[in-house]
Amino acid sequence: xxxxxxxxxxxxxxxxxxxxxxxxxxxxxxxxxxxxxxxxxxxxxxxxxxxxxxxxxxxxxxxxxxxxxxxxxxxxxxxxxxxxxxxxxxxxxxxxxxxxxxxxxxxxxxxxxxxxxxxxxxxxxxxxxxxxxxxxxxxxxxxxxxxxxxxxxxxxxxxxxxxxxxxxxxxxxxxxxxxxxxxxxxxxxxxxxxxxxxxxxxxxxxxxxxxxxxxx
Amino acid sequence: xxxxxxxxxxxxxxxxxxxxxxxxxxxxxxxxxxxxxxxxxxxxxxxxxxxxxxxxxxxxxxxxxxxxxxxxxxxxxxxxxxxxxxxxxxxxxxxxxxxxxxxxxxxxxxxxxxxxxxxxxxxxxxxxxxxxxxxxxxxxxxxxxxxxxxxxxxxxxxxxxxxxxxxxxxxxxxxxxxxxxxxxxxxxxxxxxxxxxxxxxxxxxxxxxxxxxxxx
Amino acid sequence: xxxxxxxxxxxxxxxxxxxxxxxxxxxxxxxxxxxxxxxxxxxxxxxxxxxxxxxxxxxxxxxxxxxxxxxxxxxxxxxxxxxxxxxxxxxxxxxxxxxxxxxxxxxxxxxxxxxxxxxxxxxxxxxxxxxxxxxxxxxxxxxxxxxxxxxxxxxxxxxxxxxxxxxxxxxxxxxxxxxxxxxxxxxxxxxxxxxxxxxxxxxxxxxxxxxxxxxx
Amino acid sequence: xxxxxxxxxxxxxxxxxxxxxxxxxxxxxxxxxxxxxxxxxxxxxxxxxxxxxxxxxxxxxxxxxxxxxxxxxxxxxxxxxxxxxxxxxxxxxxxxxxxxxxxxxxxxxxxxxxxxxxxxxxxxxxxxxxxxxxxxxxxxxxxxxxxxxxxxxxxxxxxxxxxxxxxxxxxxxxxxxxxxxxxxxxxxxxxxxxxxxxxxxxxxxxxxxxxxxxxx
Numbered sequence: 001x002x003x004x005x006x007x008x009x010x011x012x013x014x015x016x017x018x019x020x021x022x023x024x025x026x027x028x029x030x031x032x033x034x035x036x037x038x039x040x041x042x043x044x045x046x047x048x049x050x051x052x053x054x055x056x057x058x059x060x061x062x063x064x065x066x067x068x069x070x071x072x073x074x075x076x077x078x079x080x081x082x083x084x085x086x087x088x089x090x091x092x093x094x095x096x097x098x099x100x101x102x103x104x105x106x107x108x109x110x111x112x113x114x115x116x117x118x119x120x121x122x123x124x125x126x127x128x129x130x131x132x133x134x135x136x137x138x139x140x141x142x143x144x145x146x147x148x149x150x151x152x153x154x155x156x157x158x159x160x161x162x163x164x165x166x167x168x169x170x171x172x173x174x175x176x177x178x179x180x181x182x183x184x185x186x187x188x189x190x191x192x193x194x195x196x197x198x199x200x201x202x203x204x205x206x207x208x209x210x211x212x213x214x215x216x
Numbered sequence: 217x218x219x220x221x222x223x224x225x226x227x228x229x230x231x232x233x234x235x236x237x238x239x240x241x242x243x244x245x246x247x248x249x250x251x252x253x254x255x256x257x258x259x260x261x262x263x264x265x266x267x268x269x270x271x272x273x274x275x276x277x278x279x280x281x282x283x284x285x286x287x288x289x290x291x292x293x294x295x296x297x298x299x300x301x302x303x304x305x306x307x308x309x310x311x312x313x314x315x316x317x318x319x320x321x322x323x324x325x326x327x328x329x330x331x332x333x334x335x336x337x338x339x340x341x342x343x344x345x346x347x348x349x350x351x352x353x354x355x356x357x358x359x360x361x362x363x364x365x366x367x368x369x370x371x372x373x374x375x376x377x378x379x380x381x382x383x384x385x386x387x388x389x390x391x392x393x394x395x396x397x398x399x400x401x402x403x404x405x406x407x408x409x410x411x412x413x414x415x416x417x418x419x420x421x422x423x424x425x426x427x428x429x430x431x432x
Numbered sequence: 433x434x435x436x437x438x439x440x441x442x443x444x445x446x447x448x449x450x451x452x453x454x455x456x457x458x459x460x461x462x463x464x465x466x467x468x469x470x471x472x473x474x475x476x477x478x479x480x481x482x483x484x485x486x487x488x489x490x491x492x493x494x495x496x497x498x499x500x501x502x503x504x505x506x507x508x509x510x511x512x513x514x515x516x517x518x519x520x521x522x523x524x525x526x527x528x529x530x531x532x533x534x535x536x537x538x539x540x541x542x543x544x545x546x547x548x549x550x551x552x553x554x555x556x557x558x559x560x561x562x563x564x565x566x567x568x569x570x571x572x573x574x575x576x577x578x579x580x581x582x583x584x585x586x587x588x589x590x591x592x593x594x595x596x597x598x599x600x601x602x603x604x605x606x607x608x609x610x611x612x613x614x615x616x617x618x619x620x621x622x623x624x625x626x627x628x629x630x631x632x633x634x635x636x637x638x639x640x641x642x643x644x645x646x647x648x
Numbered sequence: 649x650x651x652x653x654x655x656x657x658x659x660x661x662x663x664x665x666x667x668x669x670x671x672x673x674x675x676x677x678x679x680x681x682x683x684x685x686x687x688x689x690x691x692x693x694x695x696x697x698x699x700x701x702x703x704x705x706x707x708x709x710x711x712x713x714x715x716x717x718x719x720x721x722x723x724x725x726x727x728x729x730x731x732x733x734x735x736x737x738x739x740x741x742x743x744x745x746x747x748x749x750x751x752x753x754x755x756x757x758x759x760x761x762x763x764x765x766x767x768x769x770x771x772x773x774x775x776x777x778x779x780x781x782x783x784x785x786x787x788x789x790x791x792x793x794x795x796x797x798x799x800x801x802x803x804x805x806x807x808x809x810x811x812x813x814x815x816x817x818x819x820x821x822x823x824x825x826x827x828x829x830x831x832x833x834x835x836x837x838x839x840x841x842x843x844x845x846x847x848x849x850x851x852x853x854x855x856x857x858x859x860x861x862x863x864x
Contacts, residue, residue, distance in 0.1 A: 013863075072864040076292070076392065076399040085731055085760060085785070089861030101857045102768070112733060112760030120750070130390035132400055137733070138786040141861030168864055173405060174346035176292065183292040183399035184348055189389060209749045213737025213789030215661075216720040216816055229647075288648040299517055301544060301569070305645030317641045318552070328517060328544035336534070353517070354570040357645030384648055425533045429521030429573030431445075432504040432600055508724070508824065508831040562822035564832055605837060606778035608724065615724040615831035616780055621821060 002036045004198060005063035007054060009070055009143070012045035012095055019172045020069035023190045032198050039063070045143050046096040047088060051150040058154060058161075065163045065201060067117070068151055069194070070144035072168035076183035077132035078193045079168035080119040081139040084149035085112045089141035105149040113152035117165035118200065118207035125200040131193045132185070135212035139166055163201055167194075218252045220414060221279035223270060225286055225359070228261035228311055235388045236285035239406045248414050255279070261359050262312040263304060267366040274370060274377075281379045281417060283333070284367055285410070286360035288384035292399035293348035294409045295384035296335040297355040300365035301328045305357035321365040329368030333381035334416065334423035341416040347409045348401070351428035355382055379417055383410075434468045436630060437495035439486060441502055441575070444477035444527055451604045452501035455622045464630050471495070477575050478528040479520060483582040490586060490593075497595045497633060499549070500583055501626070502576035504600035508615035509564035510625045511600035512551040513571040516581035517544045521573035537581040545584035549597035550632065550639035557632040563625045564617070567644035571598055595633055599626075650684045652846060653711035655702060657718055657791070660693035660743055667820045668717035671838045680846050687711065693791050694744040695736060699798040706802060706809075713811045713849060715765070716799055717842070718792035720816035724831035725780035726841045727816035728767040729787040732797035733760045737789035753797040761800030765813035766848065766855035773848040779841045780833070783860035787814055811849055815842075 006028075008021030021042050028040035041057040043050045058066070072079055086109050088100040119135055126133035139145040148166035155161040169190050170176075176184035222244075224237030237258050244256035257273040259266045274282070288295055302325050304316040335351055342349035355361040364382035371380040385406050386392075392400035438460075440453030453474050460472035473489040475482045490498070504511055518541050520532040551567055558565035571577040580598035587593040601622050602608075608616035654676075656669030669690050676688035689705040691698045706714070720727055734757050736748040767783055774781035787793040796814035803809040817838050818824075824832035 070864065075864070076397055082735075083733055083759065087730075087762070087861075089783075089859060091859045091861055091863065099859070101859050101861075102855070110758055110760075111731065111762055112758075114735070114759055127393045130393060132389055132392040132398075134396050135737075137789060138862065138864075140864040141785060142863045144864055173348055173401070176348040177343045177346060180350050181292055182348075185389070185400075186402045186405060188404075189402060207750070211737060211739050211747070211749050213735075213739055213749075214786065215739065215790045216718065216723070216786075216788040216792055286648065291648070298519070299543065301515055303514070303546070303645075305567075305643060307643045307645055307647065315643070317643050317645075318639070326542055326544075327515065327546055328542075330519070330543055351521075353573060354646065354648075356648035357569060358647045360648055423534070427521060427523045427531070427533050429519075429523055429533075430570065431523065431574045432502065432507070432570075432572040432576055508829055559825045562825060564821055564824040564830075566828050605780055605833070608780040609775045609778060612782050613724055614780075617821070617832075618834045618837060620836075621834060 003061045003063040004032060004036050004038045004065040005041060005057055005061055006038055007041045007043050007068045009043050010045045010095060015175060019071050019169050019190060022187060023194060024069055026191060027194060033202060036202065043147060044095055046094045047098050047100055047143055047146050049096065050143055050147050054147060054151060055154065062160055064160060066151060066161055068147050068166045070168050071171065073171060074182055075168060075170050077134050078126060079134060079136040080122055081115060081136050081148060081166040081168060082119060083112050083114050084139060084145055084152050084166065086110065086149055087141055088146055094143055105146050106153050109153055113149060113156065115165035116155065116163050118204040120208045120210045120212055121204040122197050122200045123212060124208060124210060125196050126193055129196050131189060131196065136168060137214050144168065219277045219279040220248060220252050220254045220281040221257060221273055221277050222254055223257045223259050223284045225259050226261045226311060231391060235287050235385050235406060238403060239410060240285055242407060243410060249418060252418065259363060260311055262310045263314050263316055263359055263362050265312065266359055266363050270363060270367060271370065278376055280376060282367060282377055284363050284382045286384050289387060290398055291384060291386050293350050294342060295350060295352040296338055297331055297352050297364060297382040297384060298335060299328050299330050300355060300361055300368050300382065302326065302365055303357055304362055310359055321362050322369050325369055329365060329372065331381035332371065332379050334420040336424045336426045336428055337420040338413050338416045339428060340424060340426060341412050342409055345412050347405060347412065352384060353430050360384065435493045435495040436464060436468050436470045436497040437473060437489055437493050438470055439473045439475050439500045441475050442477045442527060447607060451503050451601050451622060454619060455626060456501055458623060459626060465634060468634065475579060476527055478526045479530050479532055479575055479578050481528065482575055482579050486579060486583060487586065494592055496592060498583060498593055500579050500598045502600050505603060506614055507600060507602050509566050509602065510558060511566060511568040512554055513547060513568050513580060513598040513600060514551060515544050515546050516571060516577055516584050516598065518542065518581055519573055520578055526575055537578050538585050541585055545581060545588065547597035548587065548595050550636040552640045552642045552644055553636040554629050554632045555644060556640060556642060557628050558625055561628050563621060563628065568600060569646050576600065651709045651711040652680060652684050652686045652713040653689060653705055653709050654686055655689045655691050655716045657691050658693045658743060663823060667719050667817050667838060670820065670835055671842060672717055674839055675842060681850060684850065691795060692743055694742045695746050695748055695791055695794050697744065698791055698795050702795060702799060703802065710808055712808060714799060714809055716795050716814045718816050719819065721819060722830055723816060723818050725782050726774060727782060727784040728770055729763055729784050729796060729814040729816060730767060731760050731762050732787060732793055732800050732814065734758065734797055735789055736794055742791055753794050754801050757801055761797060761804065763813035764803065764811050766852040768856045768858045768860055769852040770845050770848045771860060772856060772858060773844050774841055777844050779837060779844065784816060785862050792816065
């Protein structure tokens with residue numbers, strides 16, 4: 001049985017919960033097809049410790065697929081990140097009080113890594129299932145991008161990891177109550193969406209070429 | 217048994233469905249408490265005919281509560297309209313091809329009517345149930361505002377109508393798929409939300425005073 | 433010589449200046465054509481005192497045209513308000529610490545007043561001069577709408593006032609510096625814009641019928 | 649005399665002008681301090697030809713500083729791009745009708761290049777001069793990013809280029825007239841802004857560490 005590692009984050013920014021962990025913990029242990037099983041891990045929303053915990057989970061579970069999830073306040077859909085960049089630039093402190101500015105995630109690492117998920121095929125799969133989704137050209141420069149870059153850097157060294165990437169998800173509706181005008185998505189739909197993502201990953205050898213870019 | 221009239225619209229703007237009708241038709245016939253029953257009516261997205269059909273439904277069902285619903289592309293929450301204004305100003309033709317510009321809804325009618333729903337109590341009830349909701353200061357100048365104004369004008373004449381108002385709801389997720397970046401809300405949550413609205417209407421004599429305004 | 437009264441507000445919301453007063457004070461005394469002269473007045477950003485000062489200015493100057501201006505954080509263009517509504521609903525205290533919620537501007541007044549400026553002709557004039565402008569369906573429920581409603585109520589009693597209305601303007605660029613992502617407009621362009629507004633008011637007897645509405 | 653190469657684009661997307669070329673052509677020939685002179689070049693909004701023309705200009709002028717400018721519809725400030733990524737993904741055809749999807753800008757090139765402009769010092773300089781500006785984490789995946797990546801790739805080979813980067817600017821006001829709600833910036837302010845950018849580049853050896861990131 002191969003393993004799929006899904007990670008979610010601790011709450012941050014004054015929230016009581018983090019939708020990324022709420023969805024990921026509900027998928028823990030689930031079988032996908034007859035060959036893969038999900039294992040879920042919870043990451044602190046901290047620059048340093050997030051990658052330590054991620055590395056430990058990678059060693060423990062030896063997954064062939066890794067998808068890290070994070071909350072994107074204000075975004076309205078399941079947001080498939082295209083690229084991780086080698087910089088931390090925090091506008092607010094992380095949960096440990098650290099606020100790195102213009103520091104590389106990995107000293108001497110390449111400027112960026114592209115996701116190895118078939119993001120265009122995934123977007124199409126989600127759309128066919130009535131689930132809003134889009135390609136994102138930036139995962140920001142906070143802990144989400146930090147984990148994404150750290151993951152892709154590790155994946156570039158570990159041949160056991162076949163596919164890796166990062167997905168941002170909206171607020172849950174109960175969170176959006178406190179953020180007037182902010183978009184949200186139900187937990188049920190995010191959960192269904194992530195299962196569709198995994199189906200798409202497993203059945204796609206070569207990503208589709210469907211336009212998903214941004215003019216700027 | 218008293219009646220609650222809920223209305224939804226036909227699809228417009230190239231959409232295949234209209235979430236307002238999708239939710240309203242699923243509530244048709246439902247009992248609210250042991251004193252009220254929902255009747256649902258479908259309005260065309262047309263300036264002239266929408267009010268003709270609404271008037272017919274008011275005569276037929278003699279409701280004590282009337283809430284008209286409409287789709288608000290791009291809005292993220294259940295949007296409780298505060299005021300209907302006496303003007304039609306259409307940027308695009310309605311479903312019958314009419315595009316009135318700067319014409320009153322009711323010749324000689326007052327400039328505006330305030331909703332007689334307890335919109336602040338409703339917003340609080342929705343929030344307590346984890347459902348995003350807000351007060352809106354404008355229902356626009358298209359068919360939704362037209363129906364809202366026409367309803368309130370009629371309600372000002374009919375003592376049988378105790379409460380009347382208008383609620384805008386977001387796209388359904390399957391609609392948002394075709395509108396990148398647009399917010400959406402699941403049909404299940406809108407349905408639950410409208411039931412909470414009705415509970416709140418029935419139990420509220422005098423609306424709460426909770427800030428819900430806009431700076432501009 | 434007839435008088436045109438322009439008003440601007442004191443700074444509020446932590447700002448150092450208010451673009452509405454910055455532009456209005458620079459136009460004080462200016463002749464428009466050979467028949468009209470501008471007088472400018474500064475209003476406090478306070479529910480009670482704003483209308484007291486406005487009333488005093490109306491008595492003192494006996495203007496035939498009155499346009500009140502206010503700052504609309506986040507809006508990108510010169511925003512021609514269509515309608516003033518009879519409610520104060522403040523999300524934050526005004527500069528005197530008052531925060532009315534769901535209180536009428538004028539007890540017993542009508543629900544709303546439409547602007548008597550030719551807003552469509554003005555929008556067209558601004559566009560022809562390369563100045564971004566649009567019709568707004570709501571002036572909010574804070575001090576701007578309060579002043580707008582109070583002005584229109586007074587204008588409904590004073591036959592000396594031939595045209596009256598309210599215009600929202602964007603941040604100045606130097607303000608937008610402190611509000612990342614917020615739109616702004618240069619003082620020079622706003623000033624030119626207001627002069628074009630006045631030209632348009634003076635030369636328009638009957639407003640144009642050009643679509644300027646909102647779907648919701 | 650050292651040379652500073654500034655580039656702007658042809659109009660695209662149905663526009664009559666492109667603010668990037670409008671500003672750049674007005675700066676052509678200008679001396680900055682007593683050591684540098686601006687030369688301006690106009691690039692077609694085409695994937696293939698834009699880089700051919702840029703390369704020719706680099707060979708002809710041998711600049712020590714290169715800044716390419718582009719229009720960013722909807723953005724409200726001078727947007728200092730942090731990173732160029734090695735992918736073209738066009739949602740619409742360029743001016744030559746080409747619409748590459750998921751094709752690298754430079755086959756075999758690194759995933760991304762960081763700007764070598766001191767973007768944080770520049771942002772501070774602009775802010776001190778009352779000019780809205782911010783750091784952007786993505787230049788998109790259209791011709792702007794294509795030129796930015798191509799420039800940085802070339803700069804990685806040419807030791808003569810000391811600083812290179814890309815800046816997005818808003819619509820001009822006269823363009824925004826046709827895009828209701830879209831932000832704009834006056835040509836005068838953009839021109840002043842670009843001169844401040846150049847002053848900042850010339851006087852900054854090591855960029856400042858000021859937070860300028862994004863949470864996602």
